[in-house]
Amino acid sequence: xxxxxxxxxxxxxxxxxxxxxxxxxxxxxxxxxxxxxxxxxxxxxxxxxxxxxxxxxxxxxxxxxxxxxxxxxxxxxxxxxxxxxxxxxxxxxxxxxxxxxxxxxxxxxxxxxxxxxxxxxxxxxxxxxxxxxxxxxxxxxxxxxxxxxxxxxxxxxxxxxxxxxxxxxxxxxxxxxxxxxxxxxxxxxxxxxxxxxxxxxxxxxxxxxxxxxxxxxxxxxxxxxxxxxxxxxxxxxxxxxxxxxxxxxxxxxxxxxxxxxxxxxxxxxxxxxxxxxxxxxxxxxxxxxxxxxxxxxxxxxxxxxxxxxxxxxxxxxxxxxxxxxxxxxxxxxxxxxxxxxxxxxxxxxxxxxxxxxxxxxxxxxxxxxxxxxxxxxxxxxxxxxxxxxxxxxxxxxxxxxxxxxxxxxxxxxxxxxxxxxxxxxxxxxxxxxxxxxxxxxxxxxxxxxxxxxxxxxxxxxxxxxxxxxxxxxxxxxxxxxxxxxxxxxxxxxxxxxxxxxxxxxxxxxxxx
Numbered sequence: 001x002x003x004x005x006x007x008x009x010x011x012x013x014x015x016x017x018x019x020x021x022x023x024x025x026x027x028x029x030x031x032x033x034x035x036x037x038x039x040x041x042x043x044x045x046x047x048x049x050x051x052x053x054x055x056x057x058x059x060x061x062x063x064x065x066x067x068x069x070x071x072x073x074x075x076x077x078x079x080x081x082x083x084x085x086x087x088x089x090x091x092x093x094x095x096x097x098x099x100x101x102x103x104x105x106x107x108x109x110x111x112x113x114x115x116x117x118x119x120x121x122x123x124x125x126x127x128x129x130x131x132x133x134x135x136x137x138x139x140x141x142x143x144x145x146x147x148x149x150x151x152x153x154x155x156x157x158x159x160x161x162x163x164x165x166x167x168x169x170x171x172x173x174x175x176x177x178x179x180x181x182x183x184x185x186x187x188x189x190x191x192x193x194x195x196x197x198x199x200x201x202x203x204x205x206x207x208x209x210x211x212x213x214x215x216x217x218x219x220x221x222x223x224x225x226x227x228x229x230x231x232x233x234x235x236x237x238x239x240x241x242x243x244x245x246x247x248x249x250x251x252x253x254x255x256x257x258x259x260x261x262x263x264x265x266x267x268x269x270x271x272x273x274x275x276x277x278x279x280x281x282x283x284x285x286x287x288x289x290x291x292x293x294x295x296x297x298x299x300x301x302x303x304x305x306x307x308x309x310x311x312x313x314x315x316x317x318x319x320x321x322x323x324x325x326x327x328x329x330x331x332x333x334x335x336x337x338x339x340x341x342x343x344x345x346x347x348x349x350x351x352x353x354x355x356x357x358x359x360x361x362x363x364x365x366x367x368x369x370x371x372x373x374x375x376x377x378x379x380x381x382x383x384x385x386x387x388x389x390x391x392x393x394x395x396x397x398x399x400x401x402x403x404x405x406x407x408x409x410x411x412x413x414x415x416x417x418x419x420x421x422x423x424x425x426x427x428x429x430x431x432x433x434x435x436x437x438x439x440x441x442x443x444x445x446x447x448x449x450x451x452x453x454x455x456x457x458x459x460x461x462x463x464x465x466x467x468x469x470x471x472x473x474x475x476x477x478x479x480x481x482x483x484x485x486x487x488x489x490x491x492x493x494x495x496x497x498x499x500x501x502x503x504x505x506x507x508x509x510x511x512x
Contacts, residue, residue: 034060034194036511037213037228039201039267042070043176043497044478044504045234050183051508053192060226061193062216064200065262068184070236071479071497074260074303075173077158078145079501080494081123084157086131087142092154096120099155103495106149106338107488110283111495114459115485118506119499126502127157135179136160146313148491149338156493176501196226201235201266204274204474211274211473230473230511233463234504237451237479238265242298248281248453253349256290256447258302263451267480271455275465276474280484281453285491286345288352290447291368291385300447305385306369307354307444311337315365318432319356319442320413323347326396326405328413331425338490341446350446353401355410359436367442376440386442392434399441410434450496452489454482461507475511477504 036052038045041063049059067073082099099120103111131137142154159175187193198219205213205225213227238244239259246255257263272278289307290300300306308315309332317332321344330343344352354367362373371379380388389395392410396403416422417433455463455476462470478500487495 032060032227034058034226034228035230036060036508037062037226037231038234039214039232040070040234040236040478040480041065041068041195042234042236042478042500043072043075044480044500045070045232046072046177046180046184046504047501048232048234048477048504048508049193050180050187051505052511053187053190053508054183055509056192057511058191059187059193060196060228062196062199062201062214062226064198064266066198068195068197069174069177070262071260072173072177075497077173077176077497078494079123079127079157079498080151080155080492081127081142081157081498082120082153082155083124084127084142086127086137086157087155090142090154092142094153094155096124098153099123099151102151103487103492106492107490110484110488110490111492112485115457115481115499115503116495118459119486119495119502122502122506123494123498126498126505129505130176130179133179133183136175145493146311146337148493149336151493173497201270204231204270206274209472211471214270230475232507232511233267233271233455233474233476233480234478235265235267235480236260236263237454237482238268239263239448239451241265244269245448245451248278249284252284255298256292256300256350256445257298258287258290258300258447258449259451263479265451267476268453268455271463271471271474271476274471276463276471277456277466277468278453279456280482281451283482283484283489284448284452285483285489286341286350286446287449287491288341288344288444288446290445291442292445293385295384300445302449303370305371307367307442308365308369309352309354309367309444310340311335312429315367316429318360318363319354319367320409320434322353322355322401322406322409324349324351324353324401326402326409328409328424331422331427333427333429341491345446347446352444352446353399354440354442354444355395355406355434356432356440356442357434357436358438358440360432360434361440363432380440386440388438388440390437390439392439395439395441399443401441450479450483452482452484454480454485457481457485460510461503475507477507 035057036059038049038061082094141157145156202215240263242255289309291305312333379386387398396406414433417430463474486499
């Protein structure tokens with residue numbers, strides 16, 4: 001070695017020693033390998049991790065948010081189950097088989113029968129278990145509810161809430177979260193659950209044809225490989241990701257969403273990158289009555305403002321519905337929820353303008369939950385999602401609705417009220433003509449509460465590739481399956497939250 005090379009070697013020696021030391025240390029201390037890696041600490045991931053930890057398995061949970069719970073922080077918390085102890089105590093005869101038949105009937109056989117059957121089989125066990133660990137069941141439960149196509153018997157459950165008149169029902173999902181927290185904390189303290197908060201999934205790791213874990217990124221930007229025998233994707237859906245939503249649902253031009261902003265679909269995309277099959281986006285359905293408070297924001301906060309038009313069973317309509325062409329398109333008191341949702345979804349840009357007058361405004365229950373009459377008037381002055389005018393002509397000008405079409409629609413409706421017969425659509429509730437100034441127009445949308453597309457799994461919740469074969473070591477549970485799997489192309493009551501929690505728990509009990 002000549003003098004110059006020796007000098008360079010000695011200069012680099014500290015770095016070489018440091019690198020060698022680090023490599024030696026890494027070899028002496030291999031990365032921790034877990035029994036189960038759960039990505040997502042929400043309505044499916046939490047019960048999955050808890051159930052696995054209860055069996056003594058070591059579980060690593062990766063959660064991109066700073067807090068756990070996912071949609072349990074915002075959901076209304078409605079679950080459905082048949083054959084529970086609570087039903088029997090109230091003299092209700094029911095069974096998982098009847099529940100299964102009704103979900104398939106309501107969904108017109110568009111839901112996945114294997115997933116539905118597993119969910120309804122596990123549902124009563126979930127409800128009984130929740131009660132046994134202190135879930136504060138609402139006194140009215142189980143009940144028949146009408147926000148979705150109604151079941152034939154009382155099989156819908158929810159928790160008691162600390163009632164907030166500004167956002168009624170918002171704490172219902174949190175009551176479930178609070179019930180799970182003591183078990184979660186117990187296993188965190190014992191070390192059976194290890195939580196990595198503010199950590200994002202980057203990609204899945206595949207070795208020898210099996211998923212062995214994932215590459216994750218921490219808040220500080222550092223990436224890390226994590227290893228496990230089983231990897232469970234519980235990252236939720238994509239209902240707050242406009243780009244991915246448009247990619248898989250090209251027939252809907254613009255996404256208006258009430259989903260949690262963290263619903264970006266990373267788990268779906270990571271699985272698709274290794275060949276997982278994606279399905280059911282074409283079953284996309286909307287929730288109706290969404291109000292975009294900030295124009296062009298793409299957001300409709302269910303708890304801040306929601307037009308009560310999902311069913312006439314809880315509030316008879318005192319307004320008419322017109323589309324962007326200024327035309328009525330349905331009987332506003334249509335009793336079938338699914339027909340109402342599909343009628344609005346079929347309108348241009350899924351827009352629905354609610355037109356009413358001063359008499360209708362003050363005649364009964366508020367059109368907008370949780371707004372008072374005063375709040376409606378206040379928002380009408382702002383002219384962002386709600387407008388007020390002294391004449392119909394002026395209202396058309398403010399809203400951009402076609403003037404002649406709007407005036408004709410109102411005139412035809414008022415004539416139907418006078419005759420007591422709506423020849424166009426057969427509306428029965430005809431007590432309120434639109435004739436007393438000032439006049440109001442509220443712009444609502446069919447909005448996205450959940451995403452319908454998701455990963456294709458078999459009945460054991462193993463993720464399938466495009467050839468229909470299981471991807472070894474990879475499972476999925478929760479909204480990442482897509483609402484299309486659990487509820488088909490309609491909304492069946494409780495078939496969003498129930499499958500997430502029940503099947504998350506079931507999967508945690510089965511993994512080895």
